[in-house]
Amino acid sequence: MSVIKVEHIYKKFGDVEVLKDINLEVEKGEVICIIGPSGSGKSTFLRCLNHLEHITDGTIYLDDEVLDQMKNGKSLIKNNGSRKKKTAEMCMKLGMVFQRFNLFPHKTVLENVIEAPIHVKGKKKEEIMPYALELIKKVGLAEKVNEYPARLSGGQQQRVAIVRALAMDPEIMLFDEPTSALDPELVYEVLEVIKDLAKTGMTMLIVTHEMNFAREIADRIVFMDGGQITMLDTPEKIFNNPDNKRMQEFLKKYNG
Numbered sequence: 001m002s003v004i005k006v007e008h009i010y011k012k013f014g015d016v017e018v019l020k021d022i023n024l025e026v027e028k029g030e031v032i033c034i035i036g037p038s039g040s041g042k043s044t045f046l047r048c049l050n051h052l053e054h055i056t057d058g059t060i061y062l063d064d065e066v067l068d069q070m071k072n073g074k075s076l077i078k079n080n081g082s083r084k085k086k087t088a089e090m091c092m093k094l095g096m097v098f099q100r101f102n103l104f105p106h107k108t109v110l111e112n113v114i115e116a117p118i119h120v121k122g123k124k125k126e127e128i129m130p131y132a133l134e135l136i137k138k139v140g141l142a143e144k145v146n147e148y149p150a151r152l153s154g155g156q157q158q159r160v161a162i163v164r165a166l167a168m169d170p171e172i173m174l175f176d177e178p179t180s181a182l183d184p185e186l187v188y189e190v191l192e193v194i195k196d197l198a199k200t201g202m203t204m205l206i207v208t209h210e211m212n213f214a215r216e217i218a219d220r221i222v223f224m225d226g227g228q229i230t231m232l233d234t235p236e237k238i239f240n241n242p243d244n245k246r247m248q249e250f251l252k253k254y255n256g
Contacts, residue, residue, distance in 0.1 A: 002047065002061075003028045003172060003203055009058035011044055011227075012073075020227040022058070029201045033214035033235075036224035037250060042207040045224070046174045049063050049205070053093050062090050063171075070151045092121070095170030099177045101157040102147040109136060109160050110145045112166050130166065139193050151235075155186030159193055166197075175195065175206040203253065211254050215239050223247050 004026040011019035019041045026032055034042045047053040049060065051068065054075075060068040061134055067090050069076040077083060103112050113132040117123040139159040149157055158178060165173065175194065179187040191213050196203060199218055208214055214221060216237065221238040223231040224245075231244045242248050 001028055001064075002026060003063055004205075005061040005064075006049070007059045007061075009045075009048065009060070009126060010043070010056045011048060011053065012056045018227050019048070019055070022229055024232070025228065026203060026205065026221065030207070030219045031204045031217055032220050032222055033150050033203060033218040033220045034207045034224060035168050035209070035211070035214055035250075036222075040224040041227040042224050043176050046096070046176050046205060046207055048095050050096050050174055051087065052096075062093060065090065067091075077173055080090075093171040093228050095165035096174040097158070097161050097165050097176065097178050099180050101149070101154070101181075103160060103164075104159055105149050108146050108148055109152070111140060111152055112149070112160055116164065130219045132167055133161075135166055138188075138193055138196075138203060139163055152214075153186060154182045155189045158182065158186075158190045162190075172203045172205070173206070175204065177207050177209065179210060181209070209244070209254075211239070211251075223250070225250075 002025040004024070004161065004249060006022055006024050009019055009022035010017065022045060034045070036042055044053060048055050055068055055070050056073050058072055066077065067087065104115065108116065110132060113136060114125065114128050116126045116127060133145065136142060139162065141156060141159060144152060144156060149160070152160070179190050180195065187210070191210065194206065195217055218235050220232060221235055223230055223238065223244065225246050231238065231242065231247050238247065239251065242251065
């Protein structure tokens with residue numbers, strides 16, 4: 001069963017068409033890595049899935065329900081009060097981790113993690129605290145629960161950002177180049193957390209420039225170029241025998 005389905009997605013910023021006829025189905029428990037050159041629409045695609053950007057045309061389904069449906073920039077969904085509430089509930093099924101950590105600098109690790117469950121989901125502090133502490137421990141930061149972001153490394157901050165998203169109990173995790181803002185020696189610790197998450201059966205879409213990581217973790221690879229999905233296949237096919245010329249050129253640059 002597909003948990004995400006997009007049909008004929010287009011996205012324009014003014015006269016610039018960033019996404020062009022994107023079609024994709026993601027199965028429950030599947031890990032999809034999205035790769036491609038800068039400016040190919042990868043991050044915009046994730047932001048459209050999470051309703052942070054509105055598509056211009058097309059339909060996005062989440063668990064077989066319409067999340068967004070647009071034609072020529074106008075919504076085909078009656079956007080009344082109950083629909084807004086429904087959309088917000090659907091979006092909470094999606095957790096997102098960005099390139100930048102965006103932690104609250106004036107809040108501790110623990111306070112950052114429990115903020116959204118309390119203020120967005122209405123959880124009581126005593127209800128969410130044990131779960132938050134368990135998640136923090138799982139990513140190896142138990143001794144940092146009372147530290148502020150400024151006293152953490154970039155890798156530690158990104159691990160907190162992942163835990164913060166997981167604390168909302170999402171069904172699907174979206175990662176937008178989660179290691180691009182990190183020093184090379186800190187990349188490994190964040191990728192290990194994502195690998196461990198994949199082992200739990202979490203559905204994930206990951207925009208990444210870490211080709212070895214994508215090869216290891218992905219069930220399927222999406223290659224985007226010029227706002228389009230130009231190749232969609234297994235890691236073996238993508239990396240070992242790509243029949244797409246643009247894909248071949250892209251890999252040559254990464255492989256030297």
